[in-house]
Amino acid sequence: MSLSLNGVTLASVRERDQQDPLAHFKQRFALPEGMLYLDGNSLGAQPMAAKQAVTNTLDQWRDELIKGWNQGWFDAPERLGNLLAPIIGARHGEVSVTDNITLNIFKLLGYIWQQRPAERQAVLS
Known part of the structure; x- marks a missing residue:
């Protein structure tokens, strides 16, 4: 049946x-x-390729140290954003792939805190 x-x-x-x-x-x-x-x-x-990709990244980090930033890491947010842009209807240079919004706000507030005059004890939003 x-x-x-x-x-x-x-x-x-x-x-x-x-x-x-x-x-x-x-x-x-x-x-x-x-x-x-x-x-x-x-x-x-x-x-299936994830394990090898992680291993390759760890090897690059171990072998290249800070020089690795110039081997595709430093420009990754813009490069990946440009690949994503046409999929979401944006133009070249309009998208950046970054951390989530919570982390980005935390980093922004940290920057603001570090740049404040010493006599300021609070950041208001």
């Missing part, structure tokens, strides 16, 4: 899966066999 919901059957869904042009991307992620994992916004499945 084949269950059907509005004419959609398990067999028809499996057929669509076989025809999906993006199906091959699933093999790029570490997922337990047979798992259907739908949470991709907070902690999605780990990309």
